Amino acid sequence: MDFEELLKHVGDNGKFQVLTIIFFMLSSILTSPHDYIENFTAAMPAHHCHVHLLGNPKFEANVTINLTAEALLRVSIPVGPNQKPEQCHRFRQTQWQLLDPNVSAVNYTDPETEPCLDGWIYDQSVFTSTIVMEWDLVCDYKSFKYFAQAIALSGHLVGSALSGLISDRFGRKPLLVSCCLAYGILSTCCAFAPVFTIYCILRFMSSVCLSAVLNNTCVFLFEGNSSKWQLVATMLFSLSGSIGQASFAGVAYLFRDWHMLQLVIALPYLILSLFSCGISESVRWLMATGKTEQALKELQRIARINGKKEVAESLTSEILISKMKEELNTKRESFRMKEIMCKPAVFKTVLFTSVLAFSTTFSFYGLLLDIENLGKNIFLTQFLLGITDLPSKFLSYFILKYVNRRPSSGFSLIILGISILIPIFVPKEMYVLRLTLYLLGRSSVSVLSSILLIFSNELSATVLSSNIVCFSTFNEAVFCPSSGHPLWDLSHSSVSICLLSARVL
Missing domain, CATH: 1.20.1250.20 (MFS general substrate transporter like domains)
Known part of the structure; x- marks a missing residue:
């Protein structure tokens, strides 16, 4: 056996x-x-530099009109190749001339940019919080x-x-x-x-x-x-x-x-x-490592849980040793x-x-x-x-x-x-x-x-x-x-x- x-x-x-x-x-x-x-x-998530102007539209004294968040973002952050705000840079100075629809990119030199020194603003429409x-x-x-x-x-x-x-x-x-x-x-x-x-x-x-x-x-x-x-x-x-x-x-x-x-x-x-x-501990491992008594207890426990109390009572260490010689030999x-x-x-x-x-x-x-x-x-x-x-x-x-x-x-x-x-x-x-x-x-x-x-x-x-x-x-x-x-x-x-x-x- x-x-x-x-x-x-x-x-x-x-x-x-x-x-x-x-x-x-x-x-x-x-x-x-x-x-x-x-x-x-x-x-x-989508993100862009944090700029103070976005939190306070009247941050500069000469701003007297109500501007949308999109307009404030346009004058504060450059547009990337995908026509979306750049994620890692912002304008060093607010570029109000960009609000004029008649102004094109060829009418002025590229303004200076700087890294996001004040952190980032993240889009929370999908995830309210991530480790990012x-x-x-x-x-x-x-x-x-x-x-x-x-x-x-x-x-x-x-x-x-x-x-x-x-x-x-x-x-x-x-x-x-x-x-x-x-x-x-x-x-x-x-x-x-x-x-x-x-x-x-x-x-x-x-x-x-x-x-x-x-x-x-x-x-x-x-x-x-x-x-x-x-x-x-x-x-x-x-x-x-x-x-x-x-x-x-x-x-x-x-x-x-x-x-x-x-x-x-x-x-x-x-x-x-x-x-x-x-x-229950692995009976195979117990037998292979020579823990016969513990293996016997585990098998008796399995038999009782499966409703075979007679089998559990009839199992002995001698039976295990005689029936599982191959498993016991592997322990050497x-x-x-x-x-x-x-x-x-x-x-x-x-x-x-x-x-x-x-x-x-x-x-x-x-x-x-x-x-x-x-x-x-x-x-x-x-x-x-x-x-x-x-x-x-x-x-x-x-x-x-x-x-x-x-x-x-x-x-x-x-x-x-x-x-x-x-x-x-x-x-x-x-x-x-x-x-x-x-x-x-x-x-x-x-x-x-x-x-x-x-x-x-x-x-x-x-x-x-x-x-x-x-x-x-x-x-x-x-x-x-x-x-x-x-x-x-x-x-x-x-x-x-x-x-x-x-x-x-």
């Missing part, structure tokens, strides 16, 4: 499994907005917005590296419980960050915790379910993430202030962290990181799963963090992002069930590369076509990520599973959003990476 037969003996599709999957689905719904919340909290407005992350400080995104992704870098080592050494549950609580606290504190530096630090730390939670969740889903139900559990977890993306559009539409939006996302996780204490193998690098078969698995992970996450974040360029209505775009992702998740279920992993991965990479390549040549004014191509690429990412998740687990031993899963997702934070025009700059690289990865397969 191996572990799967033992799991069937205590119940592999009972109440315990249902409650566990529901918990992880709720966790996925709540954590899915983390990486793209800054599309809303760090949105770049609060800390003036515009003009010379515009790149700080992308710096904050890079800091958050670097948290995934650290979290992926550490969570695998800690989880395989000290257990899945302790790390899950502590990181769930820490993520809720840190995300809540992020809403009250007094300065931009503190905000970035909190985003970094919350990303570390989130990465640990997500990686441990994947390991729990694989180690806590039989092979018959692993695919179903993984798809339900993945679908819940898409539901979280779609529902987040409505949440962001209701809460236009970045402080409130951050709190709405963080506070429910504090409640969810309490339920994480009810999750060291699972230090150097073992991954020294064993050719394991190293090859890590190398190729890492290439797939990098291709997927590089392309995904390159589009995800710049959805403002994909449509006029950012809320509708976010909603479509989640809703259209659902069919691709269902499609990935059948692909994983009936198609081999390698050809399906290669084909998905090719479709992803093409869907990124074409928008390079499509004007930004063609929002519908650009959004359609983006959603096609997004669907390819969904299929590819599902295949990668299952594929990497199938190639991993129990004592190495957490390390390999975390190592393959380690690459996602290597991507750093570029300043200026991220979508355009990253498209060239994403196409090359996707097509190269398909060739490697």
Whole structure:
């Protein structure tokens, strides 16, 4: 009797499994907005320099007529190439002659301009408050917005590296419980960050915790379910993430202030962290690390929750030791990181799963963090992002069930590369076509990520599973959003990476 037969003996599709999957689905719904919340909290509104004349039309003594705000703006701020007020400069002196319709640009020399010395005025018609407005992350400080995104992704870098080592050494549950609580606290504190530096630090730390939670969740889903139900559990977890993306559009539409939006996302996780204490430790990990008595208690608990009290009473340590020799033998193998690098078969698995992970996450974040360029209505775009992702998740279920992993991965990479390549040549004014191509690429990412998740687990031993899963997702934070025009700059690289990865397969 191996572990799967033992799991069937205590119940592999009972109440315990249902409650566990529901918990992880709720966790996925709540954590899915983390990486793209800054599309809303760090949105770049229309803005121009603050000038005293706009606040007091009679600031100069010779002004005796009532002027509209548009007229005052015209004499205070130069017009840019797009026929809109420049965002980073203002006239050094008020240009009253511009009010005369008979005056053209050739009748006078260009007046002197200066930077925005008194701050900026922001358009609050879409968002009442963002971190860009609060800390003036515009003009010379515009790149700080992308710096904050890079800091958050670097948290995934650290979290992926550490969570695998800690989880395989000290257990899945302790790390899950502590990181769930820490993520809720840190995300809540992020809403009250007094300065931009503190905000970035909190985003970094919350990303570390989130990465640990997500990686441990994947390991729990694989180690806590039989092979018959692993695919179903993984798809339900993945679908819940898409539901979280779609529902987040409505949440962001209701809460236009970045402080409130951050709190709405963080506070429910504090409640969810309490339920994480009810999750059972991975029995596979307990057996592989020689903790037979604790594994016995967990199996007895699962049997009782599933209504099999007789089975729980009949289980003993001797039965576990005699029935699960294979799991116990794996504990003698060291699972230090150097073992991954020294064993050719394991190293090859890590190398190729890492290439797939990098291709997927590089392309995904390159589009995800710049959805403002994909449509006029950012809320509708976010909603479509989640809703259209659902069919691709269902499609990935059948692909994983009936198609081999390698050809399906290669084909998905090719479709992803093409869907990124074409928008390079499509004007930004063609929002519908650009959004359609983006959603096609997004669907390819969904299929590819599902295949990668299952594929990497199938190639991993129990004592190495957490390390390999975390190592393959380690690459996602290597991507750093570029300043200026991220979508355009990253498209060239994403196409090359996707097509190269398909060739490697």
